[in-house]
Amino acid sequence: MSKKNVRYIGLICCLGCSLSLLAQVPQLTIEQGDSLILDLGGQIPDGTAIRWERSSNLSSWSPVPPSNSPVMRFLPAAPQYFRSRITKPDCPAYYTDTVQVNLLKNWSGTGSKLNAGRSYIIPYVSSSAGLITDEKGSLTEWTNVNRKAVWYLYQQAGRYDLNFILTLTNRSTRDFVMTCSPAFAGLDFEPVTRDFSYTGIGKKDSVWMISTTFPKTGYYRYELESKNNAGTIIISDLLVKGYSTPDKPITVAPHTTDYLSSPSVHLHYSSTAPNTSGKVNDWIYQEVLVPDSAVSPIATYWESIGFEGGYMGLQHNGENHKRILFSVWDQIDADYYARIGRSCPADSLVSLVDKGDNIHANAFGNEGTGGQSYFADARTWTEGYPVKFLFNVRKDEADCSICTSGKKPTVILSAWYCAYEPGNAPEGIPEEMKGWKYIASWRRPFVNNYQEGTGSFLENFGWSNGHLVRKGYYYNTWAHNATTNTWNHFNHCYGSNTDGATGQRIDYEHGISTDSEHADKFYMLSGGYGNTRKQSSYTLPLKTIDQFPYLKNLELKPFADRVDQALVAEQELKDLLNSVKDKSAWTLKYYSSQAATGEGSNGFARLIIDGKKDTYWHSQWQSGGSTFPHILVFDMAEEQTLHGVVFTLSGGSDRFMKDISIGVSNTFSGSSTGTNTQATNDANWTNAWAGDTPDSGSYYLPFDQPVTSRYIRLKIRSGWGNGDPNIRINELDVF
Incomplete structure (x- = not known):
């Protein structure tokens, strides 16, 4: 009884009047009991006679049925050779290439x-x-x-x-x-x-x-x-x-790697200078260089400064899309609370203090939860030009609803980058992208210490190009001691990695570069399925700050002043939120779209004014979905004088609204959904605010001048999600 069919296609090289032989007889190995299927392949011209033949020694051949069939099925009992004799009416008879069939009854x-x-x-x-x-x-x-x-x-x-x-x-x-x-x-x-x-x-x-x-x-x-x-x-x-064979036993089954993405590689830094251990560092500086486009594939993250509770670095996200990223983790996993259907304790979440111009800011999930901020552009950074990073920790405290004292310890985590020096930038880089740029400041709760060390990693976050090589140099890593007011060189590090087990990916490297151009730099490499060079720990010559004049002469006060400014902006927003008008009498009068299904107990338009930050409205995405513009109208129950609006959003940039207008009116009538020209006709509304909103999870929009009205309309013309019409809003407040 046969165990399985083994098909071999392509015996024949030519069905014309000439014969093309292979230089070497192809071999096919099957197990004892397998059925062999030999197939000439292609279309056989009319009038062609086919005779299958077999031999044990390549000199004596015997026919094998069936005749005149391009496919032959046979159950070999011993190793043999097979071929086919081809005869056409206008050509001499000739033979196809021969295939050698080995039987594996004596193999394991x-x-x-x-x-x-x-x-x-x-x-x-x-x-x-x-x-x-x-x-x-x-x-x-x-x-x-x-x-x-x-x-x-x-x-x-x-x-x-x-x-x-x-x-x-x-x-x-x-x-x-x-x-x-x-x-x-x-x-x-x-x-x-x-x-x-x-x-x-x-x-x-x-x-x-x-x-x-x-x-x-x-x-x-x-x-x-x-x-x-x-x-x-x-x-x-x-x-x-x-x-x-007995001298070459196969103990590991042939396989693909567990992960098609290339290995993640890590560097962990410290200093060989005395008295530099402990959580004493309030500033960290580092430079990262992606040397050229050959080692800069899409879906790569060159993480620079890793710190307690987050990281920052540069990413290649897509065609004409590069980012500088700064992310901070919550103290808890907010996704877990969502999965179990419980309200998330807000006191344990990070919050955005402030962000720089053109910086996107939003919450993230799926790998823990927290806040991320980034700048995105095709020219955010360029291969061959080093990117400088600066990170700061400032101890602080904040209000706490679950703390006996009413206060909780926090740290303000802030980040800056410099992708292009004014005198060293590629042609065409605008002036506003040169020099040091402020990313953001985040408040992280229940932490009240400085940083001890830092680390970097190289990561492929998309498996579909995990075979490509990615590489980066990491150097000039320094930490500022808050107690001694001195910079210390992090000249020592050790490496780690994912994968690396027997039969898994070993195509990673970390260590000190052997390239003469980059001999003073740590580096990491990942991908390519190569047999790469391995090191464990490594030390560069220890430098003093006098040997690095750029950092010695970098004045920290302007950076610290920007954190002061961020804290002022945070307090202004807090004061606004404390002065927002009561919404208990508000009612929803009109909505063009809502997700009545697919979002659990959320999705309804009325949830925008329920006073709860953990509920939300979502535009309809099932049953055909919805399109821009989205329109929502609310009745404030009586005429009120408004100075601006405050939005709380969630879902990340793909769900954030962008181009909006806030309209006001003292009259409204008509249906609550569907066709209602009173709601949709712009002529019925006075614009109080119009334009592009920040790509952020919370913000306020002050009006140019106060307005008095009873009805307020939100019209959403576009979102930050690259044409995605799905929008999500947790709360609308007015002040």
Whole structure:
């Protein structure tokens, strides 16, 4: 009884009147009891006579049924050779290439079934059009012949067969090229390429792809090219069978890595100078250099200054999209409270104190929760130009609803960056992007200490290009001692990483650069599936601040003054929130959209005025969704004099409103939803405020002059979510 079918396609090289032989007889290895299926592939011209033959010694051949069929099925009992004799009416008879079939009754093997979607697409582009991979599924929608699929498999020394489980439209023929090559030098393996055609049968089929023999253990790269896009193809699985000899046992099954994203690499800094330990540092400075575009792929984070409760650094987020990021974590995971349906204790959350011009600020989740602030532009930073970072900790306190004293200890965490010095910037960088730029200040509760050390990491946050190399240099790392008022050089560090276990990714490096141009710099590298250089801990020569005049001459007072200014702005907003008008008598009069389903108990327009910061309105996104503009009208019960509005939002930039107007009126009538020209016609409203709002989770918008009215209208024309019409607002207040 056969255990499985093994199909070999592409015996024939020519159906014309000439014969093209392979330089080497291809080999196929199957297990005892497997059924062998040999397939000529392609379309057979009318009048062609086909006779299958087999031999044990390449000299004596005997026929194998059936006759005149392009497909032969056979159950081998011993190793044999197979070929096909082709006869056409106007041509002499000739033979196809011969395939050698080995039987594995005397071998031991380990097999693996792998998701075909655990592959990379080359050349890498941020769009998946033309070929789609799914890390936990299949490879599908292969319509672009210029895109190829690549798998990296960890394989021990031995012999291997690779089969695909695929489905191709019945009678559609695809031409493929499969190439197997070593992922890095030193594996002593020459690349092997196989060209073949496959004709679909309209259902799942097992197709042999390539056989290889590897002399050494390591990662091997399999590249599949589709020369045409005939039919609809789904490649669901890779079947890899490895066979060992007694002196080369296979103990680890061939497999892809657990993580297709490249390893995360970390540096942990300290100083060899005496008396520099402890939580004594109120300022930290560092520079980061991404050397060139070849090691700067999309979905990379070069984290610079890591601190207790957060980090900052630079990111490559997409085509024409780079960021400088500064994030601070809550003391609790707010997502957990949302999952269990409990109100989150607000006293344990971070809060934005203030932010710089053109800085986006919002809450984040999914990896803990907290607040993030960033500047985003195509020219935020440039490869080859170092980015300077400065971080400050200031001890403070704040009101606390759960503390006996009514106060809680906090720290004010502030950050700045300098991507371009005025005299050293690429052509075309505007003046406003040069020099030191303030990012933001965040208040983190229940902490009241300075920083001890700092750390950096290099991360790939998108698995689809985890095969690409990313690299960064980290240097001039200094910490300012708040007690002694001195700068100390962090000249020592040790590294760590994810992955690295047997059979997992080892393509990472950290240490002191050996490049002559960057010999005084720590560096990290990740990706490429290479056999990389490893170090554990490393020390640079210790410097005094006199040896780094740039930082010695950097005046800290303007930076400290900006934190003072931020605290003033925070207090102004607090005073406004304490003076907002009572909304208990307010009613919702009109809404153009609301998420009545899909948001649990949230989503309703009335929740914008319920006085609770943890409930929210959401525009309709189910049942066809909704489009801009979104319009909401509220009745304040009586005429009131207004000086401005305060918004509390959540959901991040993708849910923040952008272009809005605040209208006022003393009359309103008509339906509460649907068609209502009183609500939608701008001529019925007097604009009190109009323009783009901050990309932030809370802010106030003062009116140019006070207005008196009973009805207030919010009209939302766009959001910060790149055309996404979904908007989320927790609370609207007026003062």
